[in-house]
Amino acid sequence: MAVSIGRALFRTRWPAQVLNVYADGFGGHDVAGLRISGVHFHRAITRGEFVEEVASLVRETFAVSPVDEVDIWASVPLRVGKDVVVTGDLAVPSSRAVFTVSVRRGESGVSFIRRLRGGAGVFWDQEWARAALK
Numbered sequence: 001m002a003v004s005i006g007r008a009l010f011r012t013r014w015p016a017q018v019l020n021v022y023a024d025g026f027g028g029h030d031v032a033g034l035r036i037s038g039v040h041f042h043r044a045i046t047r048g049e050f051v052e053e054v055a056s057l058v059r060e061t062f063a064v065s066p067v068d069e070v071d072i073w074a075s076v077p078l079r080v081g082k083d084v085v086v087t088g089d090l091a092v093p094s095s096r097a098v099f100t101v102s103v104r105r106g107e108s109g110v111s112f113i114r115r116l117r118g119g120a121g122v123f124w125d126q127e128w129a130r131a132a133l134k
Contacts (some may be wrong), residue, residue: 001065005032008064009057015045016053016074023067032067038074038098038128047133050099051116058103058112067105074099076128098125098132 001023009018020035034057045053054072061070075095100123103112115121 001030001067002032005061005065005067008060009034013042014053014057015042016050017042018057019075023065029069030065030067031069031071032061032065033071033073034061036072036074036099038076038132041132044134047129050133051113054101054116055109055113059109062105069102069104071102072100073097097123098128099123 002021005023006021009021014036017037017040018034019037020033022033024031024033036054036057057072058070061067075097077095078093101116101121107115
């Protein structure tokens, strides 16, 4: 499922770069996850354009897969020292989420856009949004 979603999404050069696509399920509930770069944009984008991209990614994911939910998050890398462990039991984070949202199939596009713009059920790191989204 993740491969078919990825094939559809990676045909487009999104302003905010899509980094990873995953799909997982449990007990008949399938979820797709999309990770977006919070720093490596293909061009300068506004908050409104970012919202439109997220909505488009959700629409396309639902259109090409039977998932029940799409989770999207944008992350930025953290500076880690040369001797810092980034894998295994002693790992320290190497990135942090600056935007997250989940949408279930059945939520209307209008409702989802309104939710994104209003911030209901959405995490925005305000400092990141002010600095990264023009």
